[in-house]
Amino acid sequence: MRSAYGDIGLKYKEDETVAYVASRMPAVYSACHRVLKEVRRRLPEFSPTSMLDFGSGPGSALWAMREVWPQPLERVNLVEPSKDMQRAAQSLLRDLKGVPIIHSYDSIQELNQNLEKRERKHDIVISVLLEPGTPHGSKIIWQLWRYVLWMAKRKHRKSEKSDEVCCHEKSIVDRGAVREGAFVIAPCSHDGRCPLENSGKYCHFVQRLERTSSQRAYKRSKGEPLRGFEDEKFCFVALRRGKRPEEAWPLDGVKFETLKEKLAKRKPEDLIIDYEDQLGPEVEEAFSYDEEEDNSYASDVSEIALFNKNDDEHGDDVVDSVESADLGGGWGRILYTPLRRGKRITMDVCRSTKRDASEGAFERITVTHRHSPELHLQARRSLWGDLWPF
Ligand SMILES: C[S@@+](CC[C@H](N)C(=O)[O-])C[C@H]1O[C@@H](n2cnc3c(N)ncnc32)[C@H](O)[C@@H]1O
Incomplete structure:
Protein backbone atom coordinates (compact mmCIF):
# COMPACT_ATOMS: atom_id res chain seq x y z
CA MET A 1 0.00 0.00 0.00
CA ARG A 2 1.26 3.48 -0.77
CA SER A 3 0.60 6.72 0.94
CA ALA A 4 1.23 10.33 0.02
CA TYR A 5 4.52 10.03 1.87
CA GLY A 6 5.68 6.81 0.22
CA ASP A 7 5.42 3.25 1.42
CA ILE A 8 3.41 2.76 4.54
CA GLY A 9 6.03 0.21 5.53
CA LEU A 10 8.62 3.01 5.60
CA LYS A 11 11.11 2.44 8.39
CA TYR A 12 12.06 5.64 10.14
CA LYS A 13 15.84 5.65 10.57
CA GLU A 14 17.67 8.56 12.14
CA ASP A 15 17.61 10.83 9.06
CA GLU A 16 13.94 10.25 8.33
CA THR A 17 13.12 10.79 12.00
CA VAL A 18 14.94 14.14 12.09
CA ALA A 19 13.21 15.17 8.85
CA TYR A 20 9.82 14.11 10.24
CA VAL A 21 10.32 16.07 13.47
CA ALA A 22 11.42 19.18 11.57
CA SER A 23 8.90 19.12 8.77
CA ARG A 24 5.83 17.12 9.78
CA MET A 25 5.62 17.08 13.56
CA PRO A 26 4.25 20.65 13.92
CA ALA A 27 1.40 19.95 11.52
CA VAL A 28 0.60 16.55 13.04
CA TYR A 29 0.65 18.15 16.48
CA SER A 30 -1.75 20.88 15.31
CA ALA A 31 -4.19 18.40 13.80
CA CYS A 32 -4.04 16.22 16.96
CA HIS A 33 -4.62 19.26 19.12
CA ARG A 34 -7.67 20.24 17.07
CA VAL A 35 -9.13 16.72 17.29
CA LEU A 36 -8.52 16.38 21.03
CA LYS A 37 -10.06 19.80 21.65
CA GLU A 38 -13.10 18.57 19.80
CA VAL A 39 -13.23 15.52 22.09
CA ARG A 40 -12.98 17.79 25.12
CA ARG A 41 -15.79 19.96 23.80
CA ARG A 42 -18.06 16.94 23.53
CA LEU A 43 -16.87 15.31 26.77
CA PRO A 44 -16.17 18.13 29.20
CA GLU A 45 -16.02 15.74 32.17
CA PHE A 46 -13.58 13.39 30.50
CA SER A 47 -10.14 13.73 32.01
CA PRO A 48 -7.86 10.94 30.79
CA THR A 49 -5.05 9.78 33.04
CA SER A 50 -3.74 6.96 30.87
CA MET A 51 -3.04 6.87 27.16
CA LEU A 52 -1.90 4.47 24.50
CA ASP A 53 -0.48 5.93 21.31
CA PHE A 54 -0.25 3.40 18.49
CA GLY A 55 2.33 4.42 15.88
CA SER A 56 3.44 7.19 18.22
CA GLY A 57 6.43 8.43 16.19
CA PRO A 58 8.12 11.30 18.05
CA GLY A 59 5.12 11.70 20.37
CA SER A 60 3.20 14.57 18.73
CA ALA A 61 -0.10 13.29 20.14
CA LEU A 62 1.27 13.19 23.67
CA TRP A 63 2.23 16.87 23.42
CA ALA A 64 -1.26 17.70 22.20
CA MET A 65 -2.77 15.67 25.06
CA ARG A 66 -0.80 17.67 27.61
CA GLU A 67 -2.05 20.89 26.12
CA VAL A 68 -5.70 19.88 26.03
CA TRP A 69 -5.79 18.06 29.40
CA PRO A 70 -3.03 19.69 31.44
CA GLN A 71 -3.50 17.51 34.52
CA PRO A 72 -0.65 15.00 34.88
CA LEU A 73 -0.97 11.69 33.09
CA GLU A 74 -0.38 8.62 35.23
CA ARG A 75 0.39 6.08 32.54
CA VAL A 76 1.64 6.48 28.97
CA ASN A 77 2.33 3.56 26.64
CA LEU A 78 3.68 4.12 23.16
CA VAL A 79 3.78 1.54 20.38
CA GLU A 80 6.39 2.47 17.81
CA PRO A 81 8.52 0.07 15.74
CA SER A 82 11.22 2.61 14.92
CA LYS A 83 13.86 2.86 17.63
CA ASP A 84 14.91 6.24 16.26
CA MET A 85 11.36 7.53 16.61
CA GLN A 86 11.22 6.09 20.15
CA ARG A 87 14.47 7.88 21.01
CA ALA A 88 13.20 11.14 19.49
CA ALA A 89 10.01 10.94 21.58
CA GLN A 90 11.93 10.25 24.78
CA SER A 91 14.47 12.95 24.06
CA LEU A 92 11.86 15.63 23.31
CA LEU A 93 10.04 14.80 26.53
CA ARG A 94 13.16 14.68 28.70
CA ASP A 95 13.06 17.04 31.70
CA LEU A 96 9.41 17.86 31.10
CA LYS A 97 7.39 18.13 34.32
CA GLY A 98 4.19 16.18 34.93
CA VAL A 99 5.05 13.38 32.54
CA PRO A 100 5.10 9.87 34.01
CA ILE A 101 7.55 7.17 32.98
CA ILE A 102 6.82 6.50 29.36
CA HIS A 103 6.98 2.93 28.15
CA SER A 104 7.75 2.35 24.49
CA TYR A 105 7.01 -0.96 22.79
CA ASP A 106 8.04 -2.10 19.34
CA SER A 107 4.68 -3.68 18.63
CA ILE A 108 1.27 -4.28 20.14
CA GLN A 109 2.30 -7.92 20.66
CA GLU A 110 5.22 -6.79 22.78
CA LEU A 111 2.94 -4.55 24.80
CA ASN A 112 0.49 -7.42 25.34
CA GLN A 113 3.29 -9.69 26.52
CA ASN A 114 4.64 -7.17 28.99
CA LEU A 115 1.50 -5.77 30.52
CA GLU A 116 -1.16 -7.32 32.70
CA LYS A 117 -4.65 -7.24 31.26
CA ARG A 118 -5.77 -4.40 33.53
CA GLU A 119 -2.69 -2.35 32.53
CA ARG A 120 -3.69 -2.70 28.90
CA LYS A 121 -6.78 -0.63 29.50
CA HIS A 122 -6.33 3.04 28.69
CA ASP A 123 -8.62 6.02 29.03
CA ILE A 124 -7.67 7.15 25.56
CA VAL A 125 -6.13 5.36 22.59
CA ILE A 126 -4.70 7.45 19.78
CA SER A 127 -3.49 6.29 16.42
CA VAL A 128 -2.24 8.80 13.91
CA LEU A 129 -2.02 7.14 10.55
CA LEU A 130 0.29 8.00 7.72
CA GLU A 131 -2.27 9.37 5.34
CA PRO A 132 -3.08 13.04 5.63
CA GLY A 133 -6.34 14.61 4.44
CA THR A 134 -6.71 12.89 1.10
CA PRO A 135 -9.51 10.78 -0.36
CA HIS A 136 -7.41 7.72 0.41
CA GLY A 137 -6.81 8.88 3.99
CA SER A 138 -10.52 9.45 4.39
CA LYS A 139 -11.20 5.93 3.12
CA ILE A 140 -8.79 4.45 5.66
CA ILE A 141 -10.50 6.37 8.45
CA TRP A 142 -13.89 5.24 7.18
CA GLN A 143 -12.77 1.60 7.10
CA LEU A 144 -11.33 1.92 10.59
CA TRP A 145 -14.58 3.43 11.82
CA ARG A 146 -16.67 0.61 10.29
CA TYR A 147 -14.29 -1.98 11.67
CA VAL A 148 -14.30 -0.64 15.23
CA LEU A 149 -18.10 -0.32 15.26
CA TRP A 150 -18.41 -3.84 13.83
CA MET A 151 -15.99 -5.22 16.45
CA ALA A 152 -17.93 -3.48 19.20
CA LYS A 153 -21.19 -5.00 17.96
CA ARG A 154 -19.60 -8.43 17.69
CA LYS A 155 -18.25 -8.21 21.22
CA HIS A 156 -21.66 -7.09 22.33
CA ARG A 157 -23.30 -10.16 20.76
CA LYS A 158 -20.66 -12.43 22.27
CA SER A 159 -21.10 -10.89 25.68
CA GLU A 160 -24.84 -11.41 25.45
CA LYS A 161 -24.29 -15.06 24.64
CA SER A 162 -21.80 -15.54 27.47
CA ASP A 163 -24.15 -13.68 29.82
CA GLU A 164 -26.75 -16.28 29.07
CA VAL A 165 -24.31 -19.02 30.12
CA CYS A 166 -22.74 -17.30 33.08
CA CYS A 167 -23.46 -13.73 33.88
CA HIS A 168 -21.44 -13.25 37.04
CA GLU A 169 -17.96 -13.61 35.54
CA LYS A 170 -17.63 -10.06 34.28
CA SER A 171 -17.98 -6.88 36.23
CA ILE A 172 -21.15 -4.91 35.74
CA VAL A 173 -19.14 -2.00 34.31
CA ASP A 174 -17.43 -4.22 31.76
CA ARG A 175 -20.63 -5.82 30.67
CA GLY A 176 -22.31 -2.46 30.40
CA ALA A 177 -19.59 -0.96 28.20
CA VAL A 178 -19.36 -3.96 25.90
CA ARG A 179 -23.09 -4.44 25.66
CA GLU A 180 -23.57 -0.91 24.43
CA GLY A 181 -21.04 -1.16 21.59
CA ALA A 182 -19.43 2.08 20.44
CA PHE A 183 -20.36 5.36 18.81
CA VAL A 184 -18.73 8.27 17.02
CA ILE A 185 -17.90 11.35 19.07
CA ALA A 186 -16.66 13.33 16.06
CA PRO A 187 -16.73 14.37 13.28
CA CYS A 188 -19.97 12.49 12.54
CA SER A 189 -23.15 13.21 14.43
CA HIS A 190 -24.53 9.79 13.58
CA ASP A 191 -23.41 6.17 13.47
CA GLY A 192 -24.85 5.25 10.09
CA ARG A 193 -23.12 4.91 6.74
CA CYS A 194 -21.04 7.85 5.65
CA PRO A 195 -23.27 9.89 3.32
CA LEU A 196 -20.21 11.02 1.38
CA GLU A 197 -19.42 7.46 0.31
CA ASN A 198 -19.43 7.29 -3.51
CA SER A 199 -20.36 10.98 -3.69
CA GLY A 200 -17.07 12.14 -5.17
CA LYS A 201 -16.46 14.21 -2.05
CA TYR A 202 -14.57 13.13 1.02
CA CYS A 203 -14.71 14.10 4.66
CA HIS A 204 -11.69 16.12 5.74
CA PHE A 205 -10.75 19.21 7.69
CA VAL A 206 -8.06 21.85 7.60
CA GLN A 207 -5.92 23.23 10.36
CA ARG A 208 -3.86 26.34 9.80
CA LEU A 209 -0.55 26.55 11.60
CA GLU A 210 2.39 28.87 11.74
CA ARG A 211 5.51 27.64 10.04
CA THR A 212 8.56 27.16 12.21
CA SER A 213 11.75 29.07 11.37
CA SER A 214 13.37 25.89 10.03
CA GLN A 215 10.36 25.24 7.80
CA ARG A 216 10.58 28.78 6.45
CA ALA A 217 14.28 28.41 5.77
CA TYR A 218 13.65 25.13 3.98
CA LYS A 219 10.83 26.57 1.93
CA ARG A 220 12.94 29.55 0.97
CA SER A 221 15.75 27.32 -0.16
CA LYS A 222 13.37 25.64 -2.58
CA GLY A 223 12.60 28.98 -4.15
CA GLU A 224 8.88 28.78 -3.42
CA PRO A 225 6.91 31.83 -2.37
CA LEU A 226 7.25 32.19 1.36
CA ARG A 227 4.23 32.07 3.58
CA GLY A 228 4.23 32.23 7.33
CA PHE A 229 1.65 29.48 7.67
CA GLU A 230 0.47 26.28 6.14
CA ASP A 231 -2.88 24.54 5.99
CA GLU A 232 -2.76 20.97 7.17
CA LYS A 233 -5.50 18.79 5.78
CA PHE A 234 -6.51 15.85 7.89
CA CYS A 235 -9.19 13.20 8.32
CA PHE A 236 -10.15 11.76 11.67
CA VAL A 237 -12.67 9.82 13.66
CA ALA A 238 -13.03 9.80 17.45
CA LEU A 239 -14.92 6.83 18.84
CA ARG A 240 -16.10 6.00 22.31
CA ARG A 241 -17.24 2.79 23.91
CA GLY A 242 -20.81 2.66 25.07
CA LYS A 243 -24.05 3.93 23.70
CA ARG A 244 -24.58 7.40 22.33
CA PRO A 245 -26.55 9.32 24.94
CA GLU A 246 -30.01 10.32 23.89
CA GLU A 247 -30.11 14.07 24.31
CA ALA A 248 -32.59 16.68 23.28
CA TRP A 249 -31.52 18.31 20.00
CA PRO A 250 -30.09 21.81 20.32
CA LEU A 251 -33.02 23.58 18.71
CA ASP A 252 -35.80 21.52 20.28
CA GLY A 253 -38.38 23.97 21.52
CA VAL A 254 -36.40 26.96 20.21
CA LYS A 255 -38.12 29.42 17.96
CA PHE A 256 -36.16 32.12 16.21
CA GLU A 257 -37.75 35.40 15.37
CA THR A 258 -37.81 36.46 11.77
C1 LIG B 1 3.48 9.32 10.17
S1 LIG B 1 4.14 8.65 11.55
C2 LIG B 1 3.08 9.37 12.74
C3 LIG B 1 3.80 9.58 13.97
C4 LIG B 1 3.02 10.02 15.15
N1 LIG B 1 1.76 9.36 15.34
C5 LIG B 1 2.90 11.48 15.32
O1 LIG B 1 1.94 11.85 15.97
O2 LIG B 1 3.70 12.26 14.88
C6 LIG B 1 3.60 6.96 11.56
C7 LIG B 1 4.33 6.17 12.62
O3 LIG B 1 3.74 4.86 12.64
C8 LIG B 1 4.79 3.93 12.85
N2 LIG B 1 4.36 2.61 12.38
C9 LIG B 1 4.45 2.10 11.13
N3 LIG B 1 3.95 0.85 11.09
C10 LIG B 1 3.53 0.56 12.35
C11 LIG B 1 2.92 -0.57 12.95
N4 LIG B 1 2.66 -1.67 12.26
N5 LIG B 1 2.62 -0.52 14.26
C12 LIG B 1 2.87 0.59 14.98
N6 LIG B 1 3.47 1.70 14.46
C13 LIG B 1 3.77 1.69 13.16
C14 LIG B 1 5.95 4.51 12.07
O4 LIG B 1 7.21 4.00 12.50
C15 LIG B 1 5.80 6.00 12.32
O5 LIG B 1 6.55 6.44 13.40
Missing part, protein backbone atom coordinates in the same frame (compact mmCIF):
# COMPACT_ATOMS: atom_id res chain seq x y z
CA LEU A 259 -36.43 39.85 10.82
CA LYS A 260 -39.97 41.10 10.35
CA GLU A 261 -40.96 40.04 13.87
CA LYS A 262 -37.86 41.67 15.29
CA LEU A 263 -38.50 44.89 13.44
CA ALA A 264 -42.09 44.93 14.59
CA LYS A 265 -40.89 44.86 18.20
CA ARG A 266 -38.50 47.77 17.84
CA LYS A 267 -39.10 50.76 20.04
CA PRO A 268 -38.95 54.19 18.39
CA GLU A 269 -35.53 54.91 20.00
CA ASP A 270 -34.10 51.75 18.45
CA LEU A 271 -35.12 52.70 14.97
CA ILE A 272 -31.62 53.36 13.76
CA ILE A 273 -30.46 49.88 14.75
CA ASP A 274 -29.99 47.51 11.92
CA TYR A 275 -28.78 44.02 12.70
CA GLU A 276 -26.47 44.16 9.75
CA ASP A 277 -24.90 47.33 11.16
CA GLN A 278 -23.87 45.37 14.22
CA LEU A 279 -22.04 42.89 12.06
CA GLY A 280 -20.10 45.38 10.00
CA PRO A 281 -20.39 45.82 6.26
CA GLU A 282 -21.80 42.88 4.41
CA VAL A 283 -19.36 41.58 1.89
CA GLU A 284 -20.34 39.54 -1.06
CA GLU A 285 -18.31 36.40 -0.99
CA ALA A 286 -18.75 33.37 -3.07
CA PHE A 287 -16.28 30.59 -2.51
CA SER A 288 -16.45 27.38 -4.33
CA TYR A 289 -15.04 24.14 -3.15
CA ASP A 290 -13.18 22.40 -5.89
CA GLU A 291 -12.64 18.75 -5.35
CA GLU A 292 -8.99 18.16 -5.81
CA GLU A 293 -7.98 15.51 -8.22
CA ASP A 294 -4.47 15.69 -6.92
CA ASN A 295 -4.16 13.45 -3.91
CA SER A 296 -0.71 14.61 -2.93
CA TYR A 297 -0.01 16.35 0.32
CA ALA A 298 -1.22 19.85 -0.20
CA SER A 299 -0.42 21.91 2.85
CA ASP A 300 1.22 24.49 0.59
CA VAL A 301 -1.91 24.98 -1.41
CA SER A 302 -3.86 27.84 0.03
CA GLU A 303 -7.09 26.46 1.44
CA ILE A 304 -10.04 28.08 -0.17
CA ALA A 305 -10.84 31.08 1.98
CA LEU A 306 -10.66 29.02 5.13
CA PHE A 307 -10.15 32.09 7.25
CA ASN A 308 -12.37 34.98 6.66
CA LYS A 309 -10.67 38.34 6.54
CA ASN A 310 -13.85 40.04 7.64
CA ASP A 311 -14.39 37.90 10.69
CA ASP A 312 -11.43 39.01 12.74
CA GLU A 313 -13.69 39.81 15.63
CA HIS A 314 -14.41 36.12 15.94
CA GLY A 315 -10.83 35.05 16.53
CA ASP A 316 -7.72 34.38 14.55
CA ASP A 317 -7.96 30.65 14.39
CA VAL A 318 -10.47 27.98 13.59
CA VAL A 319 -12.43 28.67 16.74
CA ASP A 320 -15.69 26.87 16.92
CA SER A 321 -18.32 29.28 18.12
CA VAL A 322 -19.92 26.44 20.08
CA GLU A 323 -17.95 26.09 23.32
CA SER A 324 -19.38 22.78 24.42
CA ALA A 325 -21.89 20.43 22.93
CA ASP A 326 -23.47 17.22 24.13
CA LEU A 327 -23.01 13.87 22.45
CA GLY A 328 -26.54 13.57 21.17
CA GLY A 329 -27.14 13.29 17.45
CA GLY A 330 -28.56 16.79 17.10
CA TRP A 331 -25.33 18.59 16.25
CA GLY A 332 -24.48 18.61 12.58
CA ARG A 333 -20.98 19.16 11.22
CA ILE A 334 -20.17 21.82 8.65
CA LEU A 335 -18.06 20.44 5.85
CA TYR A 336 -16.17 22.74 3.50
CA THR A 337 -16.25 26.49 3.55
CA PRO A 338 -19.66 28.10 4.06
CA LEU A 339 -20.73 30.12 1.06
CA ARG A 340 -21.88 33.69 1.59
CA ARG A 341 -23.95 35.57 -0.88
CA GLY A 342 -25.24 38.85 0.39
CA LYS A 343 -27.45 38.06 3.34
CA ARG A 344 -27.67 34.34 2.59
CA ILE A 345 -25.24 31.76 3.87
CA THR A 346 -25.18 28.32 2.39
CA MET A 347 -23.50 25.47 4.22
CA ASP A 348 -22.93 21.79 3.60
CA VAL A 349 -23.79 19.94 6.78
CA CYS A 350 -23.47 16.28 7.69
CA ARG A 351 -26.18 15.52 10.21
CA SER A 352 -28.37 12.87 11.78
CA THR A 353 -31.64 12.17 10.13
CA LYS A 354 -32.92 9.99 12.94
CA ARG A 355 -33.38 10.80 16.59
CA ASP A 356 -31.35 7.74 17.59
CA ALA A 357 -28.49 8.94 15.31
CA SER A 358 -28.48 5.63 13.45
CA GLU A 359 -28.53 7.36 10.07
CA GLY A 360 -27.24 10.57 8.61
CA ALA A 361 -27.28 12.69 5.49
CA PHE A 362 -25.10 15.31 3.84
CA GLU A 363 -27.30 18.27 3.11
CA ARG A 364 -27.01 21.82 1.86
CA ILE A 365 -28.76 24.32 4.07
CA THR A 366 -29.33 28.00 3.54
CA VAL A 367 -29.70 30.50 6.33
CA THR A 368 -31.00 33.95 5.52
CA HIS A 369 -30.93 37.10 7.55
CA ARG A 370 -34.57 37.69 6.78
CA HIS A 371 -35.64 34.31 8.08
CA SER A 372 -33.64 34.50 11.28
CA PRO A 373 -31.10 37.22 12.18
CA GLU A 374 -29.79 35.12 15.09
CA LEU A 375 -29.13 32.00 13.06
CA HIS A 376 -27.66 34.14 10.31
CA LEU A 377 -25.21 35.66 12.77
CA GLN A 378 -24.29 32.19 14.01
CA ALA A 379 -23.79 31.03 10.43
CA ARG A 380 -21.60 34.04 9.68
CA ARG A 381 -19.32 33.01 12.51
CA SER A 382 -19.18 29.40 11.42
CA LEU A 383 -16.27 27.85 9.67
CA TRP A 384 -15.45 24.58 8.01
CA GLY A 385 -15.45 21.88 10.68
CA ASP A 386 -17.68 23.71 13.16
CA LEU A 387 -20.77 22.22 14.72
CA TRP A 388 -24.13 23.35 13.48
CA PRO A 389 -27.24 23.03 15.67
CA PHE A 390 -29.45 21.25 13.13
